[in-house]
Amino acid sequence: MRDIVERAMRGDREAFGSLVVQTSDRLYAIAARILRDSHLAEDALQGALIAAWRQLPALRDPDRFEAWVRKLLVHACYAEARRRRSWAINVRILPADGPAGPDELVSVADRDALDRAFRRLTLEQRAVFVLHHHVGLPLVEIAETLGVPPGTARSRLHYATRALRAAIEADAAPVASQGRLA
Numbered sequence: 001m002r003d004i005v006e007r008a009m010r011g012d013r014e015a016f017g018s019l020v021v022q023t024s025d026r027l028y029a030i031a032a033r034i035l036r037d038s039h040l041a042e043d044a045l046q047g048a049l050i051a052a053w054r055q056l057p058a059l060r061d062p063d064r065f066e067a068w069v070r071k072l073l074v075h076a077c078y079a080e081a082r083r084r085r086s087w088a089i090n091v092r093i094l095p096a097d098g099p100a101g102p103d104e105l106v107s108v109a110d111r112d113a114l115d116r117a118f119r120r121l122t123l124e125q126r127a128v129f130v131l132h133h134h135v136g137l138p139l140v141e142i143a144e145t146l147g148v149p150p151g152t153a154r155s156r157l158h159y160a161t162r163a164l165r166a167a168i169e170a171d172a173a174p175v176a177s178q179g180r181l182a
Contacts, residue, residue, distance in 0.1 A: 001019075001022070001065070002062045002063055004018050004019055004022075005019065005059070005062035005063075005065045006062050008056055009056050009057055009059060009062065010057075011057075016053055016056070019065065020049060023066060023069060024045065024049070026135075027045055027048065027049075027069065027070065027073050028041055028042070028045050029134070030070065030073060030074075030130055030131070030134065030135060031044045031045050031048075031073055031076075031077050033126070033130040033134055034074070034077045034123070034126050034127050034130050035077055035080060035081060036115075036118065036119055036126075040077075040080050040081070040084060041077075043080050044073065044076040044077045044079075044080040045073065045076070047076040047079065047080065048069060048072040048073040048075075048076040049069075051072050051076065052068075052069045052072055055072070067141065067144075067145065070131075070135075070145055071144075071145045071146075071147075074127050074131070074145055074146060077123070077127065078123060078124075078127075081123050113168050113171050113172065114164075114168065116167070116171060117163075117164045117167035117168045117171065118164065120163060120167050121160050121163055121164065124146075124156055125156050125157075125159060125160035125163065126160070127146060128142055128146070128153055128156040128157045128160060129157060129160045129161070129164075131145060131146075132157055139153045139154050139157065140153075142157075
C-alpha cells in the first residue's frame with residue numbers, strides 16, 4: 001500500500017482512486033455509525049476524501065495513510081453534524097467488511113433500544129465509542145485521531161458506555177414494570 005500512497009502523493013489520480021476503493025467501505029461504515037444517517041455519512045466521507053486529496057502531498061508518513069484519512073473523516077463527521085443539526089431516524093445495520101451472517105442473538109427490539117440509546121450520546125462520545133469498539137483502536141490512537149489528550153478519550157469512552165447502559169436500562173424499565181402488572 002505504501003507504493004500506492006507515495007504515487008498518490010505525487011499526484012497520481014489512479015493511485016488515489018485505488019486508495020479510495022481500498023478504504024472507502026471501512027470509512028463509510030465509521031461515518032455512518034458516528035452520524036447515524038447514511039446521507040450525512042456519505043457527505044462526510046466525500047468531504048474527507050476531498051480533503052485527503054488536497055492535503056496528501058503534506059502527509060509525512062505514507063505508512064500512516066489509513067490513520068490519517070480516518071482522522072480527516074472524524075473531523076468531517078463533526079463538521080457535517082454541525083451543518084445539519086437535525087437527526088433523522090434511520091435504523092440500518094451496516095457490515096464492516098462485507099455481509100454479516102444473520103444475527104440470531106440480538107433481537108430487533110434490542111437493536112432498536114441500542115440505536116435509541118446511541119443517538120442520545122454526544123457526537124464526541126459516539127466517535128470515541130465507534131473508533132474503540134467498531135474499529136478496535138486503542139485509546140492512545142483514538143486520542144491522536146481526535147486531537148485530544150488520552151485522558152479525554154478515556155473519559156469520553158467511560159461516559160459514553162455509562163450513558164448507553166443507563167439509556168438501555170431506562171428504556172427497559174417501563175417494559176419490565178408493565179409486564180409485572182399484567
